[in-house]
Amino acid sequence: MSLTANLYPLLKPWLFRMDAERAHEWTTRMMRFSHSLGLLTVGQEVLPQKPVECLGLRFPNALGLAAGMDKSASAVEAWAALGFGFVEVGTLTPRPQPGNPKPRLFRLPEHDALINRMGFNNPGIHSAVKRLKKRRTQAVVGVNIGKNFDTPNEEAVNDYLLGLRAAYEVADYIAVNISSPNTKGLRDLQAEESIRSLLGALKVEQAKLAKEQGQMKPVLVKIAPDLDGQQIEALARVFNELAVDGVIATNTTISRVAVAGHPLEKEAGGLSGAPVKERSTDVIQAFRMLLKESTPIIGVGGILSGADAAEKMKAGAQLVQVYSGLVFRGPGLVQDVLRTIGA
Numbered sequence: 401m402s403l404t405a406n407l408y409p410l411l412k413p414w415l416f417r418m419d420a421e422r423a424h425e426w427t428t429r430m431m432r433f434s435h436s437l438g439l440l441t442v443g444q445e446v447l448p449q450k451p452v453e454c455l456g457l458r459f460p461n462a463l464g465l466a467a468g469m470d471k472s473a474s475a476v477e478a479w480a481a482l483g484f485g486f487v488e489v490g491t492l493t494p495r496p497q498p499g500n501p502k503p504r505l506f507r508l509p510e511h512d513a514l515i516n517r518m519g520f521n522n523p524g525i526h527s528a529v530k531r532l533k534k535r536r537t538q539a540v541v542g543v544n545i546g547k548n549f550d551t552p553n554e555e556a557v558n559d560y561l562l563g564l565r566a567a568y569e570v571a572d573y574i575a576v577n578i579s580s581p582n583t584k585g586l587r588d589l590q591a592e593e594s595i596r597s598l599l600g601a602l603k604v605e606q607a608k609l610a611k612e613q614g615q616m617k618p619v620l621v622k623i624a625p626d627l628d629g630q631q632i633e634a635l636a637r638v639f640n641e642l643a644v645d646g647v648i649a650t651n652t653t654i655s656r657v658a659v660a661g662h663p664l665e666k667e668a669g670g671l672s673g674a675p676v677k678e679r680s681t682d683v684i685q686a687f688r689m690l691l692k693e694s695t696p697i698i699g700v701g702g703i704l705s706g707a708d709a710a711e712k713m714k715a716g717a718q719l720v721q722v723y724s725g726l727v728f729r730g731p732g733l734v735q736d737v738l739r740t741i742g743a
């Protein structure tokens with residue numbers, strides 16, 4: 401176990417007494433600082449690195465940091481030092497925006513779960529791109545793009561096109577987020593005609609950028625867990641038709657069934673962590689059966705152990721990501737997952 405993984409169980413009770421968002425900010429600052437002193441890897445044994453060839457990229461390993469943890473691309477090198485093979489930054493919108501009023505992030509430790517209604521607080525895509533131009537890491541970096549809260553859905557395509565153009569040069573892949581429950585109407589973009597027209601425009605732009613810059617960068621779509629069978633079939637049809645490069649399944653859920661009776665149950669936002677695990681795995685399995693074999697899936701939702709990650713891969717994911725599990729298990733989770741899926 402590394403020093404950081406050993407320290408986390410000692411720090412956790414103190415962090416959990418702090419407001420959740422403050423604890424997140426404090427941890428990110430500490431991580432950056434520790435990394436600058438070379439402390440993040442102290443005592444870390446060589447972890448199994450089973451590289452994965454996927455999306456035309458070489459991932460040092462199959463474990464990634466999910467979007468939302470590093471919205472501003474401020475600590476990419478530090479995440480890589482913890483052992484992540486890839487880091488998805490964002491969601492980034494064209495203009496900076498503050499997000500929803502605080503408090504907007506809640507812990508439900510009894511369920512190993514979080515509820516968040518952050519609302520895409522971020523410094524804007526251009527600021528993140530500037531940072532990423534200076535990045536020094538072997539890890540693959542995905543840039544997750546979204547629309548500003550005040551851009552109507554009819555004009556959303558312009559925000560996504562701007563995000564794609566801005567991110568193209570610095571990203572290894574681009575993730576199109578149409579599944580956050582915290583931007584009003586965003587998930588309506590998952591409706592068949594809306595998604596066909598949005599992705600159609602993005603695929604045309606992707607081809608143009610690939611020609612101009614001499615490199616094809618994959619464009620993936622991140623979807624919600626709250627889709628019924630018909631919606632899943634419709635989305636898979638569009639993804640196959642338009643040759644979408646990959647699917648990220650899933651975002652947070654609006655369902656509260658798994659946390660019914662909890663005092664925070666009624667807080668608005670997306671629920672993540674253990675309660676979304678099964679649903680996310682079911683959605684991965686459904687897409688795996690419907691998508692072209694060559695279209696990879698990144699599995700995310702409720703991974704709290706190496707066994708959970710292996711389950712996502714068994715369901716059809718080529719790569720996996722974590723967010724909430726890191727809050728509840730700390731950096732030891734990275735080591736647990738890498739030992740399990742790298743074995």
Ligand SMILES: Cc1cc2nc3c(=O)[nH]c(=O)nc-3n(C[C@H](O)[C@H](O)[C@H](O)COP(=O)(O)O)c2cc1C
Pocket residue numbers: 466467468469471490491505514516518520544577580622650651652672673674676700701702703721722723724725
């Ligand atoms: C506080 C918080 C903020 C998030 N922000 C984003 C975001 O900006 N963009 C996005 O695509 N997903 C976001 N997510 C969703 C995660 O990337 C992930 O899909 C989801 O939490 C399920 O994984 P988990 O159970 O491992 O947390 C966020 C999740 C949390 C908990």
